[in-house]
Amino acid sequence: MSVVVLKNVKKSFGSLPVLHGVSFAVAKGEVLALIGASGSGKSTALRCIDRLEIVDSGEIEVCGHMVHDPGLDLRRLRLDVGIVFQSYNLFPHLTIKENVTLAPRSVKKLDRRAADEIAMQSLQKVGLAEKADNYPEQLSGGQQQRAAIARSLAMEPKVMLFDEVTSALDPKLTGEVLKVIEALAASGMTMIMVTHEMGFARRVADQVVFMHEGLVHEAGSADILTNPSTPELREFVSNDL
Amino acid sequence: MNTAINSGHLVFLLNGAMWTLVLSLLAFAGGGLGGFVVALGRTSPIKVLRILSSAYVQLIQGTPLLVILFLTFFGLPTLGFSITPLFAAALSLTIYVSAYLGEIWRGCIESVPKAQWEAAECLALSRVQRMFKVILPQAVRIATPPTVGFSVQIIKNTSLASVVGFVELARAGQLINNSIFEPFAIYMIVALLYFCLCFPVSALSKRLERTGAARLRTLKAASA
Numbered sequence: 001m002s003v004v005v006l007k008n009v010k011k012s013f014g015s016l017p018v019l020h021g022v023s024f025a026v027a028k029g030e031v032l033a034l035i036g037a038s039g040s041g042k043s044t045a046l047r048c049i050d051r052l053e054i055v056d057s058g059e060i061e062v063c064g065h066m067v068h069d070p071g072l073d074l075r076r077l078r079l080d081v082g083i084v085f086q087s088y089n090l091f092p093h094l095t096i097k098e099n100v101t102l103a104p105r106s107v108k109k110l111d112r113r114a115a116d117e118i119a120m121q122s123l124q125k126v127g128l129a130e131k132a133d134n135y136p137e138q139l140s141g142g143q144q145q146r147a148a149i150a151r152s153l154a155m156e157p158k159v160m161l162f163d164e165v166t167s168a169l170d171p172k173l174t175g176e177v178l179k180v181i182e183a184l185a186a187s188g189m190t191m192i193m194v195t196h197e198m199g200f201a202r203r204v205a206d207q208v209v210f211m212h213e214g215l216v217h218e219a220g221s222a223d224i225l226t227n228p229s230t231p232e233l234r235e236f237v238s239n240d241l
Numbered sequence: 242m243n244t245a246i247n248s249g250h251l252v253f254l255l256n257g258a259m260w261t262l263v264l265s266l267l268a269f270a271g272g273g274l275g276g277f278v279v280a281l282g283r284t285s286p287i288k289v290l291r292i293l294s295s296a297y298v299q300l301i302q303g304t305p306l307l308v309i310l311f312l313t314f315f316g317l318p319t320l321g322f323s324i325t326p327l328f329a330a331a332l333s334l335t336i337y338v339s340a341y342l343g344e345i346w347r348g349c350i351e352s353v354p355k356a357q358w359e360a361a362e363c364l365a366l367s368r369v370q371r372m373f374k375v376i377l378p379q380a381v382r383i384a385t386p387p388t389v390g391f392s393v394q395i396i397k398n399t400s401l402a403s404v405v406g407f408v409e410l411a412r413a414g415q416l417i418n419n420s421i422f423e424p425f426a427i428y429m430i431v432a433l434l435y436f437c438l439c440f441p442v443s444a445l446s447k448r449l450e451r452t453g454a455a456r457l458r459t460l461k462a463a464s465a
Contacts, residue, residue: 050363052359052362052363074362075365075367078362078363078364078365079365081363082363083363085356085359085360087356089356089357089359089360090360091357091360091361091375091379092379093378093379093382102364102366102374102375103364103365103366106366106370106374107364107365107366107367107370151364152364155364155365
């Protein structure tokens with residue numbers, strides 16, 4: 001059964017068309033890697049899934065929520081979907097633990113003890129339990145990104161979206177973040193990740209979707225990265241040697 | 242008739258300075274409250290509120306404080322309200338300050354990066370929760386230096402209350418001058434007392450700006 005389905009999704013920013021009819025589906029527990037050159041529309045497609053962008057036409061269904069429906073209950077969608085951004089977007093005025101407990105306490109109305117417990121669990125998953133009382137600015141980029149993942153995890157989402165989460169990090173820090181995501185994939189989390197890490201996609205993704213000029217140009221198992229059938233994908237992966 | 246400045250005059254001036262301080266605090270409290278409402282209105286997702294608050298700001302910023310003061314002190318009684326000079330001055334300053342602080346604070350709210358709104362939204366926080374738990378705490382830090390700086394303007398602008406007969410510092414100086422005619426000496430003392438009220442506030446503002454800028458630099462260095 002598919003957890004996320006996109007059907008013929010179209011989206012323009014003003015007069016600039018970005019998505020020309022994108023379709024793909026992600027099954028429960030599956031990891032989908034969205035790849036493609038800058039400007040191919042992969043981040044926009046991801047943002048449409050969490051209704052950060054509103055589609056012009058087409059259908060998006062996420063965990064039973066009709067995301068394209070103007071009457072959508074946004075809060076219920078966001079309870080089921082977690083998203084992690086390239087720029088972390090931690091709340092700078094709160095400690096790491098407070099960052100993680102904010103939503104469980106304000107949205108799920110958990111008391112402090114229950115929220116703290118969940119926070120420490122998810123911080124442990126990303127290996128940051130000892131940084132709980134630090135402020136984001138005291139952490140490295142990799143640590144901040146792992147904290148952002150923990151913040152999302154604490155809401156126990158059914159789907160996690162990752163928008164180029166390692167693009168701002170150096171190779172060493174990238175490695176520590178990818179390890180966390182890989183462990184998450186192994187635990188059965190349904191994930192869609194926009195990524196430029198081809199090696200990582202090859203290793204972790206059950207499905208790879210290559211976007212080119214606002215369309216799904218080639219899709220399949222991670223094997224398409226090794227044996228691409230379109231010249232565009234072949235050229236794209238050849239740049240990654 | 243005694244024509245030299247004596248200690249009685251000084252006490253009278255100090256008393257006036259106290260009323261200047263009281264009026265400043267009233268203006269800051271009232272104007273701060275009003276300014277908060279204006280800032281929320283200016284950044285509201287509801288268009289009518291944005292238009293109303295924006296019109297209010299335009300109107301007040303385009304009207305001299307003196308005219309607002311005349312309107313409340315001379316205008317309101319003709320509508321049947323009886324008004325003391327202190328009340329008229331406090332009300333006028335509140336109206337004036339709320340427009341300016343509202344505009345300063347709107348800028349501070351808007352300078353919190355949009356990504357912060359987005360991150361909070363994606364965690365299923367409601368708009369009110371986003372505003373009060375994520376955006377405002379950050380906006381307050383940004384707002385502190387310019388707000389303290391504007392407080393100096395408030396203190397100085399309270400001197401306008403003298404024209405409706407409220408005996409604050411400037412009016413106290415005028416009254417003494419009317420009796421002993423020593424304008425240079427008296428207004429020097431008045432100016433000095435204003436300076437004593439304003440300097441600590443502007444020094445604080447400078448300090449906050451410096452530490453704020455230093456903090457911003459370390460933040461930027463950390464994220465680079």
